[in-house]
Amino acid sequence: xxxxxxxxxxxxxxxxxxxxxxxxINKYSIYEMKAAIDGQIMEYLEKNEFVxxxxxxxxxxxxxxxxxxxxGMAYFYPKPFPExxxxxxxxLVMYMIGSSLYYYVEKFMIKQTFYTGIGEKYVQNLRQGNxxxxxxxxxxxxxxDYDHLYQMxxxxxxxxxxxxxxxxxxxxxxxxxxxxxxxxxxxxxxQFKKIFDEELTHKLI
Numbered sequence: 001x002x003x004x005x006x007x008x009x010x011x012x013x014x015x016x017x018x019x020x021x022x023x024x025i026n027k028y029s030i031y032e033m034k035a036a037i038d039g040q041i042m043e044y045l046e047k048n049e050f051v052x053x054x055x056x057x058x059x060x061x062x063x064x065x066x067x068x069x070x071x072g073m074a075y076f077y078p079k080p081f082p083e084x085x086x087x088x089x090x091x092l093v094m095y096m097i098g099s100s101l102y103y104y105v106e107k108f109m110i111k112q113t114f115y116t117g118i119g120e121k122y123v124q125n126l127r128q129g130n131x132x133x134x135x136x137x138x139x140x141x142x143x144x145d146y147d148h149l150y151q152m153x154x155x156x157x158x159x160x161x162x163x164x165x166x167x168x169x170x171x172x173x174x175x176x177x178x179x180x181x182x183x184x185x186x187x188x189x190x191q192f193k194k195i196f197d198e199e200l201t202h203k204l205i
Contacts, residue, residue, distance in 0.1 A: 030143040033173045033183075037150050038114045038141055040188040050119035053136060059105045066098040112140040113155075123200060133159045148173045154199055166199045 042052075074091035077084045116138045123134055138155040150173050154166040171191060176184050 030145065030147070030173075033177065034141060034143045034150065036183045037171070037173070037176065037188055040183055040185050041139065041152075041192050042115050043185075044189050044192055045115065045117065045119065048119055048122045050117045050122065050137075052115065052117040056105055056110050056113075056116070059109075060102060063098050063102040063105065067095050067102065070094040070098065112142050113138050114141055115139040135159050143173070150176075152195075154196070156199075166195075169195050 045052075070091040074084075074088050074095075077087050081088075116136055118134060118136050123137075134156055136157040138157065139152065140155070141150060141152040143150050150171040151168050152171070153168045156164040156166075158164070171188075176187050176191075178184065
């Protein structure tokens with residue numbers, strides 16, 4: 001009896017880990033709505049064994065750390081002004097370089113992309129017989145000010161360097177968020193799967 005109880009508890013604990021309780025959000029905040037829906041889509045991809053490419057995020061961490069280092073160097077340098085003039089100037093220049101690189105990654109490389117990755121098994125199952133192989137899949141989204149439409153588009157990057165962009169898909173935020181402020185995970189999964197699978201199957205050669 002004890003072992004049976006233990007196994008039931010083990011199963012329930014695993015279920016809790018796989019299915020975490022969603023956090024309520026402010027459904028009148030476009031930023032929270034976008035982040036919540038983005039998160040649900042990323043969760044769907046993770047459940048289907050997609051592997052995320054974190055290169056751009058890692059670059060932001062490196063450049064951010066670089067800026068912090070030189071800020072600390074200028075602040076904690078043991079000699080007072082004007083003896084610390086040279087190190088202050090060097091720190092300022094290096095900080096400007098680091099922050100410029102950070103800005104470049106954020107505005108020109110990441111842009112509105114919230115996920116970059118690939119799921120080989122998932123893609124192969126849908127694209128059997130198609131010769132063109134995918135290197136990465138990029139997902140981007142936005143919600144414009146004073147709007148309730150979540151807009152998402154997909155970019156398929158092939159091994160040959162070709163980039164195929166999907167049309168923009170729109171999702172009414174008021175229909176995926178209940179009155180308590182919870183995002184309907186199943187509805188987001190269902191809508192995304194329909195769009196994603198159709199684009200994978202028919203958009204590419």
